[in-house]
Amino acid sequence: MSLYLEAATILESPQTTSLKAIIYNPSKPFKSPQPKLYALIVETLKFQDILKEVVENSGILKLERKLTPLLSILLTHDLLLTKSGIATSSGPLKDALLRHKARLNAEFTRARLRRGHADIKSLIGAVNAEHSRESEDGVTKTATGLTSFNPRWVRVNALQTTLEDSLSSPTFHAFQEVGSVSDMFFFDVVRKTYYRKAEILPNILAIHPSHDITSSELYKSGKIILQSASSCLPAIMLDPPKGSMVVDGCAAPGNKTTHLAALVGSSGKIFAVERDRRRADILEMMITKAGAEGIVTTLKATDFTTIMEGHPAWQASYILLDPSCSGSGILQRVDWDISKLNLPSSDTTSSHPSKKKRKRDETLPNGSASQPEERETKQLEEEIQDDDTSRERLQSLSDFQVAIILHAFLFPNARRITYSTCSVHAEENEHVVARVLNSEIAKERGWRVQSRDENPLSTWHRRGLVGELSDLKSSLEEQRRVADGCIRVHRTDSLGGGFFVTCFTRQVDDKGQFGGGIGNLDIVPAQEDKSRSQVLGDTTEVENQEWNGLSDEGPNEAVSAVDIADGDPRSGKRQKRKPGKAQQGRTEKTNRQFQKGRKGWS
Known part of the structure; x- marks a missing residue:
């Protein structure tokens, strides 16, 4: 008892x-x-x-x-x-x-x-x-009967340390590796264990959410970064070689930017673009903490769609795009309020229910457990129904996302572009892919979706929805190939939330030239002082209103990871870490050089 x-x-x-x-x-x-x-x-x-x-x-x-x-x-x-x-x-x-x-x-x-x-x-x-949200202990059971486990994901910052050194540090030396995420959740008491999926998530590990590592030296020094595994997928899928030039088109708060920096190394170059000045300040603090100052140049208050011929970022070979989206895939932690417990009364004498207002669970539709073959579809439908995003809002976001990708297609030396959202809606995912592939820019410049067997995430089991690519003007076989080149992550996949990512690549002919006669095409400049996003439809208001980047550890974590040096990161007390002088100087010089005479670049 x-x-x-x-x-x-x-x-x-x-x-x-x-x-x-x-x-x-x-x-x-x-x-x-x-x-x-x-x-x-x-x-x-x-x-x-x-x-x-x-x-x-x-x-x-x-x-x-x-x-x-x-x-x-x-x-x-x-x-x-x-x-x-x-x-x-x-x-x-x-x-x-x-x-x-x-x-x-x-x-x-x-x-x-x-x-x-x-x-x-x-x-x-x-x-x-x-x-059906992420419970406090990291275990979620959905209406379809599926149980998911939501650990805390940690990315080892390869710019400052190695996975081996991190695991042997005081923070993790007592932790034992387990064979699956669920193995961390089936003990009478929480044990010090970690899980790795090394074949697709190098330098990334999962621990039980009750383990607080924010006071550790590894975290404070930027040697480890709290970042959901799903948000690590775009940089992994882009796979930029050491020493390459990369553009992060929607960079704040900086987790993906610093991940890219770790991949390209000290000989690489990254332009981190952020149009919002406040978020750009957070981005710079993250870059400084991660030790990526010598690799990353921040383009503050800059619209990605205004970067064009003459800007140094215009020559980039690899582009990562994670634009504003509905955020419908983000897990929300449940905070159980025990003070609101609704207790029975011992004074009741009636054997009939009181005529009170019906609770939400009384109005739920009747249903039965899904058959196994229907569960994945039902699971996605549940995620979509759970979000109240209107069709109009999704269409506005989709238009903005298309404009971002089409501008990236213009970069003359671009070889690969990853596009990602933390959304479960096809309107922001497969529909966007179909729209940009149908464009004249894609056809003229030889852009296509990278085949599954060509990318580093080929072993991930959940792919795009071919039924959502019916608008793609191609054969059914090509639609299936495109869907297979896209990756979907469900909330119940234990990677930190719902996510979508795909990689666009350019065809190369026998002589090593880009397909579509790329080198002979003239770049069409934006009309007068307008950015390409303005030409294709003004989405500034939408972007400013929507979720602007993945908060991997709750609403305050993106800030706490970069601007709180000591104490509890959820305390709300912000101790700002200023970007290094080299970082500031490089940013100011770049912005100054390309604002002059180019009104749309400020």
Whole structure:
């Protein structure tokens, strides 16, 4: 019975921190296994409205004075909603509940049918759909019945250290490698373990989300960077060689920029473009902390679509584009508020439900568990339905994303371009790919989607949706090849959120020349002082309103990773780290040189 008594004690206490911190970092250790304690509380909170209704309508609190309202819903949850039942041997509290098992089951059946669910599995799926976000302990169960595990991903900054040195450092030396992400989540207590998927994620590892490494020397010095694995995919897929010139067209907050810097090395050159001055300041701080000052030149307050002939970035061979998007794939952490627990009343005398306003879970459509072959489609549909993005908003974002890619297609020496979003919507993903491939620019300059077997992420199992490429003016075989060259990441894939990435590459003839007679084409300048984005449609307002980059560790993490030197990164206290003098000087010189006489470049 200690499991239920300890859970009741936690729920009765004032909440001063997150539920996860209360359970996994207690002032006094619990007798019960921490995962079981956490699961019991979270599941009870999820089903609290139904449990309250069942307990009240059964009238057991009037009949069993030893049962408190809190213990009644904890015990009733396990009695009705778990296969193993109440997890304790016989005792007065368990016996008190079991005396009314038939009545509780009857009231539970009535509550389920009132909500329009034919069986318990359907009800559980509907309630889980209300909470299909990243839970505090990193374990999520969706309405389709799939369980996902959401660890904290760490990228080792190869500019300052190596993976081997990081693992042998005081921060990680006690950590043991496990064979899968899920292996980190099935212990009675959280253990020091890490997981690697080295074949597609070099220098990247996952740890349990309860491990706080932000106070470590590795983190403070920029030797490790908190970055979701999904947001590492664009740089990996672009695969720029050592010493190459790269443009990051939408660079802030800087995780992808510094990842690129680690790939090209000290002999490489990166132009990090950011039109928003405030975000550009964060970008520069990130570059400084990562030790990439000698590699990256920041183009502050610069619109990527205004870079053209005469600008040094115009000669880049590799371009990474991660423009503004709906952010519909981003995981949102659930913060369980135990103060809002809805407890049953012991004063009720009615055996009928009160005529109260219907809760959200009462209006959910009826449904049953998906067949295995339908689960992936259902999973994506669930992610899409979960986001309230309007069609009009998606179309505006899509127009902006197309304009960005079409301008990148004009770069005369560009060999590869990656395009990525943290969106689950086809309008921002496959539809954008089809639109740009249908363009005259793509056809004239020989741009196509890189084949699956040509890119470093060929082993990733989830590819683009061929059904969303029907607008691509090509054969069905080519549509399938394009879809296979795109990568999709679902929220339940444990890489840190929903994501999409593809790589555009240019055809090269037998003489090593770009396809389409590229060298003989004249570059069409933007009209007068207007940028290409203005010519194709003004999306400035949309871009400024939308999500502007992936926040890998919650709303404050992108800032905390670069401008908080000490203390808790979630404290909200910002200690700004100024960019180095060399970085500032190089940025000012570049901007000064190319603003003069070119009005659109400021």
